[in-house]
Amino acid sequence: MANVAARAGVSTPTVSRVLTGAAPVSPAKRAAVEAAIAELKFTPNAVARALATGQPRVIAVVAGNTSRYGYAETIRGIEETAREDGYTVMITVVESGEDAVVDHAMAATIAQPLAGVIALKFDSAGAAALRRVPPGTALVAISGARERSVSQAILDEAGAAEELTELLLAHGHRTVSHVRVPASRGEDGRTMGWRRALQNAGRPIPEVFEATWEPRSGEAIGRLIALDRSITAVLCGNDEIAMGVIRGLLVEGCTVPRDVSVVGFDDHPLAEMWSPPLTTAHQDFAGLGRRSFGLLKQQIEGVRDVQFSSARPTLVVRGSVGAPNTARGAAEPRDG
């Protein structure tokens, strides 16, 4: 920049002024500076600028994962609105909740000048990362356990899971089994809603099946379910697991929904392509991402209140639910 200033016969702040538009510059000097910039093919050094202004336009997103459907879509929503507002998004994956892992991942991130941080608490890694964010940083949590002192955007999964469970009950199922995905705490919203619906209806609460994020883990559970003839309806933690469960059922000779009704969660793009098409709860993950960026922006701009934003997933009824097969439901369910 000093070169440009010399070439144009002005001072460096003047060059800076034409570059940033922070203050008016006379047309003559402006032209001279622009000519010099063009001749020298000068590109301002972003590092120096960031250091001098102290106003980062970068937000960090920390998550346990980036490629699973819900995560990827949420990140897409965040990036989309952030980009519109001239912010850039930095991604940090925290692979587990272990201290060493979290510290290592967060160190490189918080060393950057950050306008704010959004933590995806769909799982425990994201929740752990949240605690490593330096105090004073604008911060928004997504989903997971309710926060007291941090702004939070969520999808009301408990409500939707309750509806889905009630839907299954309404079809005549005695009770509904549940396959859960890894959660950020003891009990996630989907599991809570499922339990609540069963309790409200006075139905037995079966033991919970624990899946990983891999569809394959759903398949293994599906085979188990096929063998347990007391199970006629299953609520899965997400659609990918539900598809795995259906596959496992199929492998063992069970048909959906004739023998077992299965519902998923999320409305994955492939859910409607499945055989049978999956009944599920549509979650607007991209919207969740957008809302969380909105909350973060308010904080960056000085709104100090802790805010909360919630949206309700909507039921999508497709072909994977039906009445119980009387030949199956005969056996006594195992209460949890």
Added chain:
Amino acid sequence: MANVAARAGVSTPTVSRVLTGAAPVSPAKRAAVEAAIAELKFTPNAVARALATGQPRVIAVVAGNTSRYGYAETIRGIEETAREDGYTVMITVVESGEDAVVDHAMAATIAQPLAGVIALKFDSAGAAALRRVPPGTALVAISGARERSVSQAILDEAGAAEELTELLLAHGHRTVSHVRVPASRGEDGRTMGWRRALQNAGRPIPEVFEATWEPRSGEAIGRLIALDRSITAVLCGNDEIAMGVIRGLLVEGCTVPRDVSVVGFDDHPLAEMWSPPLTTAHQDFAGLGRRSFGLLKQQIEGVRDVQFSSARPTLVVRGSVGAPNTARGAAEPRDG
């Protein structure tokens, strides 16, 4: 850092020395500094460090998309290795190849202090973004058209598509139809490999079906295919489209692989859960991401040569392929 130095009773350069390990420090002072860092919860400012050293530790990934399977997995691979090496990853989505869109998206990104850029050229947006990277920036292209002056990491999709097509031909199909996904240029590797296999075997080359990234677009094409009784085998641009195609076929009363054999591409996690399980080419996207970061790192470290890294996808044979249904293949194919 000045605070830490004061707290520890040393000078700032000494603090810097314990932080970077650039020069030996006496055990006593080192301990004092470490204690002060811990007490003050001090985190070094990466921007200031970048300014002083001229070596930022941030890389930018520009892509047309972040949430589709191949993209998301590639990004995951990049982030994973980058993080191990102490780099942070910035994500920029370029929604289309239009100048205004590309410029807007890239402006915020290249204004950041960047160690390098990785451009995902799976589609045209990524390819356009590549041209906006300031000269002199370390740069690696992923997939897409072959680059002359830029290091590039690819998956040999053409080879795998050729194998897949040959597999279908070996099952007795007269020819193979193709459904392609949006590409970065006139003809992507998968389409090229498919065409080559057909040419080598002297088979007619049917018209190509154009899908979007949405599985639903595959479904519409599947219905079309069901109606065209000359088609007995289909190679799809990716697994999600293949699942859509199978769904469309099913809706129109066609069974896979009895009436039509369908193969996908990528080995999506749900491909093996599908009914029938999908025959496909396994693509190691995360590995692709890792390789591309390796290439970028070499450039950052001063290796000036343009490098090229290629890996071969592997065939995964499952149940979606069979012999042609003689009742179907009777009609005359429409050559493209």
Added chain:
DNA sequence: GTGAAAGCGCTAACAC
């Protein structure tokens, strides 16, 4: 080994 001094390239604050 360690501290003082001098930048890295830019913008902000202040005079003029």
Added chain:
DNA sequence: GTGTTAGCGCTTTCAC
């Protein structure tokens, strides 16, 4: 409007 003077927070000479 425009130049001068100070930093932003760190690393790097260079003496000691």
